Amino acid sequence: MSNGQSERREMTGAEMVVQALKDNGVKHVFGYPGGAVLPIYDEIFQQDDVEHILVRHEQGAGHAAEGYARSTGKAGVMLVTSGPGATNAVTPLQDALMDSIPLVCLTGQVPTSLIGSDAFQECDTVGITRPCTKHNWLVKDVNELAATIHEAFHVATTGRPGPVVVDIPKDVQFAKGFYVPPQIAPRTSYQPKVQGDLEKIKAAVELMVGARKPIIYSGGGVINSGPEASHLLRELVDLTGFPITSTLMGLGAYPASGKNWLGMLGMHGTYEANMAMHDCDVMICIGARFDDRITGRLTAFSPNSRKIHIDIDPSSINKNVHTEVPIIGDVGRVLEDMVRLWRASAKADKKALYPWWEQIAKWRGRDSLAYKMNHDIIMPQYAIQRLYELTKGMDTYITTEVGQHQMWAAQHYHFEKPNRWMTSGGLGTMGYGLPAALGVQIAHPDALVIDIAGDASVQMTMQEMSAAVQHNAPIKIFILNNQYMGMVRQWQQLLHGNRLSHSYTEAMPDFVKLAEAYGGHGIRCEKPDELDDAIKEMISVRKPVLFDCRVANLANCFPMIPSGKAHNEMLLPDEATDEAVANAIDAKGRELV
Amino acid sequence: MNAQLQPTGSAYFIAKETEKPENHTLSVLVDNEPGVLARVIGLFSGRGYNIESLTVSETEHEKHLSRITIVTRGTPHVLEQIKHQLERIVPVHRVVDLTVRSHESGQERPLERELALVKVAGTGEARVEALRLADAFRASVIDANTEHFIFEITGKGTKIDQFIAIMKPLGLVEICRTGVAALNRGPQAM
Numbered sequence: 001m002s003n004g005q006s007e008r009r010e011m012t013g014a015e016m017v018v019q020a021l022k023d024n025g026v027k028h029v030f031g032y033p034g035g036a037v038l039p040i041y042d043e044i045f046q047q048d049d050v051e052h053i054l055v056r057h058e059q060g061a062g063h064a065a066e067g068y069a070r071s072t073g074k075a076g077v078m079l080v081t082s083g084p085g086a087t088n089a090v091t092p093l094q095d096a097l098m099d100s101i102p103l104v105c106l107t108g109q110v111p112t113s114l115i116g117s118d119a120f121q122e123c124d125t126v127g128i129t130r131p132c133t134k135h136n137w138l139v140k141d142v143n144e145l146a147a148t149i150h151e152a153f154h155v156a157t158t159g160r161p162g163p164v165v166v167d168i169p170k171d172v173q174f175a176k177g178f179y180v181p182p183q184i185a186p187r188t189s190y191q192p193k194v195q196g197d198l199e200k201i202k203a204a205v206e207l208m209v210g211a212r213k214p215i216i217y218s219g220g221g222v223i224n225s226g227p228e229a230s231h232l233l234r235e236l237v238d239l240t241g242f243p244i245t246s247t248l249m250g251l252g253a254y255p256a257s258g259k260n261w262l263g264m265l266g267m268h269g270t271y272e273a274n275m276a277m278h279d280c281d282v283m284i285c286i287g288a289r290f291d292d293r294i295t296g297r298l299t300a301f302s303p304n305s306r307k308i309h310i311d312i313d314p315s316s317i318n319k320n321v322h323t324e325v326p327i328i329g330d331v332g333r334v335l336e337d338m339v340r341l342w343r344a345s346a347k348a349d350k351k352a353l354y355p356w357w358e359q360i361a362k363w364r365g366r367d368s369l370a371y372k373m374n375h376d377i378i379m380p381q382y383a384i385q386r387l388y389e390l391t392k393g394m395d396t397y398i399t400t401e402v403g404q405h406q407m408w409a410a411q412h413y414h415f416e417k418p419n420r421w422m423t424s425g426g427l428g429t430m431g432y433g434l435p436a437a438l439g440v441q442i443a444h445p446d447a448l449v450i451d452i453a454g455d456a457s458v459q460m461t462m463q464e465m466s467a468a469v470q471h472n473a474p475i476k477i478f479i480l481n482n483q484y485m486g487m488v489r490q491w492q493q494l495l496h497g498n499r500l501s502h503s504y505t506e507a508m509p510d511f512v513k514l515a516e517a518y519g520g521h522g523i524r525c526e527k528p529d530e531l532d533d534a535i536k537e538m539i540s541v542r543k544p545v546l547f548d549c550r551v552a553n554l555a556n557c558f559p560m561i562p563s564g565k566a567h568n569e570m571l572l573p574d575e576a577t578d579e580a581v582a583n584a585i586d587a588k589g590r591e592l593v
Numbered sequence: 594m595n596a597q598l599q600p601t602g603s604a605y606f607i608a609k610e611t612e613k614p615e616n617h618t619l620s621v622l623v624d625n626e627p628g629v630l631a632r633v634i635g636l637f638s639g640r641g642y643n644i645e646s647l648t649v650s651e652t653e654h655e656k657h658l659s660r661i662t663i664v665t666r667g668t669p670h671v672l673e674q675i676k677h678q679l680e681r682i683v684p685v686h687r688v689v690d691l692t693v694r695s696h697e698s699g700q701e702r703p704l705e706r707e708l709a710l711v712k713v714a715g716t717g718e719a720r721v722e723a724l725r726l727a728d729a730f731r732a733s734v735i736d737a738n739t740e741h742f743i744f745e746i747t748g749k750g751t752k753i754d755q756f757i758a759i760m761k762p763l764g765l766v767e768i769c770r771t772g773v774a775a776l777n778r779g780p781q782a783m
Contacts, residue, residue: 126628131639135683138627155683189624189686315677318670 008180013142013173014039017106020149021050023182026077028053028068028442030061034081035121036108039173053442053471056463058085060435062092063461066101067436068443070422071397073226075102075156076439082108083121086167087128091429094132096163098426099249100224102156103163105129106149111171112140125167134162140169142177150182159192160313161224192312196329196337204284204308204325205341209349211282213356214242217265217294220249220425221287221311221331223418229332230418233286234258235339241350243360245273247288248410249425256414262360263369266294267561268407271368271570272360274559277302278567279359285309287331290320291426300566310334368559368572369411378528380405380480380551384412384452387478390535395447397440399423401433401457404486404557409452431460434477438464441473448476448539455481456505465518468544476538476545482553483508490556495563515546524548612668616645617692618703618775619676620783624684625651625659632682633661642667642675646707646750648772658686662775689783691775698779705775709753714741715764723763730756741766 011019017040021029030053033041044052055061058080065076080089086107096103110119126138135155139145145168152164208214216237222229230253237244237260244254245265254261263270265277274296277283283305288294295301301321309316309323310331317326327334342348371381384405398413399422400406406423415421422440424432433451441449451458458479468475488503512522521543525534531549538545558573571580623629630649637644646664651657665675672690679688691703711732713723716739723742727734732746741764746756750773757768777783 127631130628130632131635136628187624187684190683313681315674315681317677319674 008178010176011179012039012043013145013168013175013177014043016142016146016177016179017149017168017173018043018047018050019179020146020182021077024150024153025074026050029077029079030055030064030068030439030442031079032056032058032061032081032085034085034108036082036110036170037079037085037106037168037173038108039170040079040106040108040168052079053438053467055435055438055467057461058088059091059431060438060461060464060467062089062103062105063095063429063432063435064439064442064464064467065103065105066092066096066099066432067399067422067439069096069101069103069439070223070436071419071440072443073419075104075153077104077106079106080108081121082110082125083123085121086123086125086165089165090128090132091427093129093163093165095424095427095429095432097132097134099424100161100220101163102161104149104152104156105133105163105165107165107167108173109138109167109169112169113171115169125165129165132163133165134160136165136167138167138169139172142172142175145172145177146179146181150180151187153182155190159190159194160221193314193328194312194330194333196310196327196334198337200325200327201334201337201341204327205338205345207282207306207308207325208240208242208284208342211242211280212352213276213279213281213359214240214284214353215262215276215280215282216240216242216244216284216286217246217277217288218244218250218253218286219247219288222250222253223287225287225312225331227418229253229287229330229335232332232335232339236335236342239339239342240348241353242284243276243357245269245277247291247294247425248423250288251410251421252415252418255416257416262364264410266291267296268411268557268559269561270411271366271559271572272363274561274567274570275363276360280305283307285311285323286335287311289316292320295320296561296569297564297566300568302567366572368570370573371555374552375528377552378525378531378549380408380482380555381412382528383478383480383531383549383551384408386531387450387452387535388413390532391448391450391539394539395444396420397422397437397444397447397449399433399436399440399449399451401451401453401460402428402430403454403457403488404482404490404555405452405454405457405480407487407557408480413452430454430457432457434458434461434475435464435467437475437477438468438471438473441468441475442471445473449473450476450478453477453479454486455479455483455508455511456485459509462514465515465520465544465546469519474542474544476547478538478547479511479549480551481508481511481548482551482555484553486555487557493556511546511548515544518544520544520546522546522548524550526550612670614666614668615672615692616664616666617672617690618705618773619663619665619679620687620689620691620775621661621663621679622686622688622783623659623661623682624686625657626684629659629682629684630661632684633663633679636678636682637663637665637675640674640678642671646772648774662773664773687783691777691783694777694783698777700778703775703777705749705773706747707750707753707771707773708745708747709757709768709770710735711744711746711757711760711768712741712766713744713760713764714766716740719763723760726756726759726763732756
């Protein structure tokens with residue numbers, strides 16, 4: 001009752017939207033105006049509590065909101081108009097759904113009296129976004145608007161987080177009704193289970209105590225669960241002495257400098273991580289979902305292990321891989337119980353793990369991320385390594401686009417903290433990184449925000465450079481420019497007889513001039529010995545930067561688990577001769593994605 | 594151990610299906626709000642699940658609750674996924690696999706009934722035969738003139754199938770079926 005103003009006050013729907021955003025702690029909204037949201041924009045104009053960040057395309061608003069959400073742990077908010085505004089939001093909505101990112105998308109809609117009449121800029125927003133949201137609403141009564149927005153925030157941020165859409169017809173924005181403040185009265189049908197079953201956790205601890213070749217495989221769920229979950233994960237690793245690997249989404253939950261760290265696993269993961277997954281006797285999967293990029297061929301996935309799976313979403317359990325000990329609950333809560341039970345009852349027999357660690361050391365000795373250094377041409381891996389070395393002491397956030405550069409970034413940039421790594425994992429959205437960097441920079445104005453980009457991906461959402469300039473967001477776009485859609489080309493080499501169909505960009509823009517055209521700063525670097533100075537220049541400029549880093553055109557991303565192969569059938573960089581690459585995938589594998 | 598599971602939603606690994614598909618009847622309690630049926634149906638089409646039959650109506654008016662009865666076909670692993678995926682839908686309160694529940698209580702299957710309206714047109718001997726057979730099936734005449742009957746028949750799906758097959762040569766014109774309504778035996782609710 002402290003804020004009397006927001007209690008059951010009569011106001012217009014548009015006022016309610018802004019009031020509801022304030023009451024849900026929203027400081028920034030990413031959006032683009034249009035006919036069906038004009039009343040809301042009129043309200044935004046008349047206040048200062050919620051800052052609106054104008055983008056150049058609704059997809060940019062969505063990815064910016066995602067970057068904002070991933071780097072803060074709070075919901076990201078986007079506001080778009082009806083019709084094309086809503087359809088342009090579909091890609092970031094699906095992206096957020098697959099990576100479990102809390103995203104609240106408010107869309108304008110044509111007036112209720114026109115719905116269904118094929119009105120100008122009308123589309124069936126709730127129909128189109130139903131499969132790419134956790135839930136969505138069409139609000140037809142202004143008196144339900146406030147409660148619906150509050151519920152939308154609740155659904156987006158609790159349980160397994162995800163995107164939601166609230167579709168608001170223009171007449172509802174104009175109509176007057178009574179505002180209700182947020183209150184904790186969630187609908188009875190939506191009650192995510194956060195506390196894990198103690199008996200199951202006990203069983204898991206028992207299994208872990210007896211393990212001789214254990215591995216912890218953690219994912220984005222740890223990061224979604226909040227900083228405390230990452231802290232508990234580190235504690236668990238210290239207590240048990242178990243080796244730990246992580247999915248792309250989970251990087252940073254356990255520090256890359258930690259002594260038990262094996263690097264990322266999966267298709268482009270390290271040899272030691274994948275071999276340890278294959279040969280382990282007990283696997284503890286924490287907030288990950290056995291994605292196909294992780295498991296390789298399912299029939300050969302970790303054949304001799306018993307598996308513990310902690311996940312807040314019951315549908316993740318046994319979806320792809322059978323689990324002996326499923327624990328449904330929030331990772332943070334479950335880890336809390338697990339650490340407590342381990343402390344109380346179990347004593348780590350770290351000596352018993354010596355042979356396992358010796359084996360891991362042998363795998364590590366293969367040095368699977370090695371590459372051949374070149375003194376005339378910048379190797380892409382070298383570029384990432386230098387970027388890491390020159391930025392690691394700083395308050396740095398990294399976003400990426402999708403492709404080879406993304407995998408090299410995951411392999412060669414090392415993350416010490418959660419929420420520092422924003423990448424499109426599940427959907428693999430090219431064009432994610434630049435607007436995501438904008439969102440991160442808005443949330444952390446003084447931080448160093450770098451989008452590690454590819455020359456193809458970055459052109460998909462390049463227009464947001466203009467938004468970055470407008471909002472004084474000095475994002476750094478570090479483009480590994482090899483003139484190719486590198487990952488497409490790599491697959492064409494592996495799967496399609498080296499016929500490089502449309503994966504070469506014959507007309508590449510001049511990124512330096514492009515940066516200047518937008519009002520940013522452009523840097524080009526072509527020589528390894530000039531790289532450090534160029535990166536330092538990029539860091540020092542307080543403007544958006546396009547860094548055109550010319551790298552070896554034909555470098556490929558290894559190690560790699562080729563399509564249809566198992567973890568122990570990795571293609572390592574020193575084995576990846578032309579012949580091996582050409583024969584890596586058999587006819588059956590060629591049919592696979 | 595993993596071979597038995599069919600990976601859903603991925604063309605990455607096309608594992609051979611070793612489990613046998615079964616028909617199961619699911620009872621789904623949902624908030625009766627706009628779009629809820631579309632969410633359920635969209636889930637089935639989007640994830641490639643089968644719908645053999647679907648019946649929906651508001652069952653508790655004061656609480657705005659509807660009950661959706663779905664007969665679906667899949668391997669035990671897929672059926673478990675369907676149940677969990679349905680439970681993820683925000684307005685879904687409960688999902689009960691009535692077939693599993695009936696097995697647990699020693700029954701072969703849940704109590705399932707369907708209603709059909711069957712229109713048969715004809716004259717002379719065929720017409721008399723249709724009426725006689727309808728009586729044998731305990732179908733009732735709910736509309737008639739000198740050239741046609743509309744029969745109402747209630748029962749298990751197999752009984753209705755049989756009735757329709759018999760009516761075919763006797764002048765069957767059209768059929769409307771409700772889909773399966775199902776409950777489990779015994780005093781407990783779902």
